[in-house]
Amino acid sequence: TTNPNLIVRILQKSRLILSKQNHSMHHNMPFECNYCITTGWLNPLFTKINFWRNLERVITKLTDAIPRTDDIGIKAARLVAEQTRVI
Numbered sequence: 661t662t663n664p665n666l667i668v669r670i671l672q673k674s675r676l677i678l679s680k681q682n683h684s685m686h687h688n689m690p691f692e693c694n695y696c697i698t699t700g701w702l703n704p705l706f707t708k709i710n711f712w713r714n715l716e717r718v719i720t721k722l723t724d725a726i727p728r729t730d731d732i733g734i735k736a737a738r739l740v741a742e743q744t745r746v747i
Contacts, residue, residue: 664680675699676699677698677699678696678697678698678699678700682694682700682703683697683700687731689740693706693707693712694707695712713744713746716741716746717745717746720741720746720747726738726741726746726747727740727741727746728740728741
């Protein structure tokens, strides 16, 4: 939301929940990090060990689903998946 209520702003300022800026990072290319959108505390670790990319590879291998087709479209998702070697 563009204008969160007071409680949300307090929680964001105290770093108990993720700020809008940090949340928006996972909506940017190459769409491979910052998936922990509640608190974000594990994002640095998961990025360092490529947790999400590896999970996407497993899911794609098992289901043939291409990550992020629902939010960036099939063509863009296929391009990202090819560049990051998910497919």
